[in-house]
Amino acid sequence: MALNHTTQEMRDLLCGIAVDLEKASSGNKAAAQRVRTGTIKLEKTAKKFRKESINAEKSGQGPRKQAKKAHSKPKAAKMKAKPKAKMVKHAHHKRPTARLPMKKF
Numbered sequence: 001m002a003l004n005h006t007t008q009e010m011r012d013l014l015c016g017i018a019v020d021l022e023k024a025s026s027g028n029k030a031a032a033q034r035v036r037t038g039t040i041k042l043e044k045t046a047k048k049f050r051k052e053s054i055n056a057e058k059s060g061q062g063p064r065k066q067a068k069k070a071h072s073k074p075k076a077a078k079m080k081a082k083p084k085a086k087m088v089k090h091a092h093h094k095r096p097t098a099r100l101p102m103k104k105f
Helices: 002-025 029-059
Strands: 086-088 097-099
Touching: 002 029
Parallel strands: none
Antiparallel strands: 086 097
């Protein structure tokens, strides 16, 4: 029951902050102050929610994760080994260069 109450409290705080945030963006200084204090309250409530949520999951009251079904995925085909590059020495090069054989399609 406490978790539901905390969730509702967070929703109310968020709605209030959102309304005041619109007013603060138009230059209302009092609304900006309400946003700042509202975010502090929201932070405290969020920490409270985290603790209650963890306790609810441990006791079995919270939402449970569904077990994933084992899917039989086809195994990836083994990649064929690429042919090693042959070193070809050209007359105009000082060092031999590597060239792969051409693939026939």
